[in-house]
Amino acid sequence: MKLHEYQSKDLLSRFGVPVADGDVTSDPSEVKAIAERLGGNVVVKAQVLMGGRGKAGGVKLFTDADEASAFAKDLIGKKLVSIQNPAGMVVEKVLVTKTIDIAEEYYLSVLLDRSLQQVVVMISKEGGMDIEEVAEHNPDAIIKLPVDPAWGLSDFEVRQAVKDAKIPKVAQNQMVAMIKKLVKAYIETDADLIEINPCALTPENVLIAADAKVAIDDNALFRYSDFNETSSDAADDPIEAEAIKRGIAYVRLGGEIGIMANGAGLTMQSLDEINAAGGRPANFLDVGGGAKADRVKSCVEVILMDPNVKGLFINIFGGITRVDEVAKGVLQALDELDVKIPIVARIEGTAVAEGRKILEGSRVQSAATVKEAAAKIVELTR
Ligand code: GDP
Ligand code: MN
Numbered sequence: 577m578k579l580h581e582y583q584s585k586d587l588l589s590r591f592g593v594p595v596a597d598g599d600v601t602s603d604p605s606e607v608k609a610i611a612e613r614l615g616g617n618v619v620v621k622a623q624v625l626m627g628g629r630g631k632a633g634g635v636k637l638f639t640d641a642d643e644a645s646a647f648a649k650d651l652i653g654k655k656l657v658s659i660q661n662p663a664g665m666v667v668e669k670v671l672v673t674k675t676i677d678i679a680e681e682y683y684l685s686v687l688l689d690r691s692l693q694q695v696v697v698m699i700s701k702e703g704g705m706d707i708e709e710v711a712e713h714n715p716d717a718i719i720k721l722p723v724d725p726a727w728g729l730s731d732f733e734v735r736q737a738v739k740d741a742k743i744p745k746v747a748q749n750q751m752v753a754m755i756k757k758l759v760k761a762y763i764e765t766d767a768d769l770i771e772i773n774p775c776a777l778t779p780e781n782v783l784i785a786a787d788a789k790v791a792i793d794d795n796a797l798f799r800y801s802d803f804n805e806t807s808s809d810a811a812d813d814p815i816e817a818e819a820i821k822r823g824i825a826y827v828r829l830g831g832e833i834g835i836m837a838n839g840a841g842l843t844m845q846s847l848d849e850i851n852a853a854g855g856r857p858a859n860f861l862d863v864g865g866g867a868k869a870d871r872v873k874s875c876v877e878v879i880l881m882d883p884n885v886k887g888l889f890i891n892i893f894g895g896i897t898r899v900d901e902v903a904k905g906v907l908q909a910l911d912e913l914d915v916k917i918p919i920v921a922r923i924e925g926t927a928v929a930e931g932r933k934i935l936e937g938s939r940v941q942s943a944a945t946v947k948e949a950a951a952k953i954v955e956l957t958r
Pocket of ligand 2: 773774787
């Protein structure tokens, strides 16, 4: 889960990473007081989970609290669109921070390098801009330092990497210290990614994180009840966001046949069979193990939120899950939603006889095999 900049900075400052003083708010009338408290020289920053906020007009510097406040009033509630996120995101909160006097901008990140199968620190003198651009046009300007899983990082390695990245001498000690803090934070918070861009050097030669991006491994979220509110706005798609809120594994795919299956394997098989039969899956949705009627109903609702869905394909093998519960949930959803699209179900396993009985006479057609069911729903949606 991606954290907002303000949350990322909170988290990192607990590990001793220097950040500018500031405050977050969703109330535009509070911005003036915050800006005054900080002395009037402030940056107002849209808190949206997308890259390129600066270029999108979501980051602006002010020398006057009233102007900062006017800008924030305009910004909150507005949709920001960037190259990285053409669909755009609505600004709900702004972070107001003391303006850092920036002489140079560097890039620092800690992330998992899947090809190296190691955590890697990336350092570049070319900060502030898109690191992807640097990687493309000036790849030598990015130094990668793998973190040994058993030994961690030695001081001399970090120092050498910082020198290799051609960070000026006056900033080297501070950067070595910052990298060690970032790696500690990365490990201890179960992060997937920590990125500081820009890592600013002031004219007084002080190194400070001017921006921060932290993403936490979703499997560690139970440790972070305070961040859960952001997980749903982390999804770019509104239906995916709703699915996250409901705790449903759902990925929107863009086709016209909605898929509801249990277990990732059966769900993948469903996608394959729909494709093989000449259809296009609208989504990946795994009902999960042991689902009761309520959850099944909630899953059907999520699938049908996608207006592209012209048919529903149900592929359930009851193990822990009882097929009669699935049937009940499907019928409850159909009752409430006034569904007109065709539905084909292939159901097997625990309580299948009861399940079939429940579906008898409903608009849910059954099929004996997955292949047959896929062919049928593809034909019915044509
Ligand atoms: P991003 O565009 O979403 O990555 O947002 P950033 O927080 O990185 O801000 C974009 C740009 O605004 C930075 O690259 C800086 O050039 C500038 N900026 C942000 N904060 C400050 C600040 O405190 N002082 C100065 N002088 N510039 C800043
Ligand atoms: Mn940035």
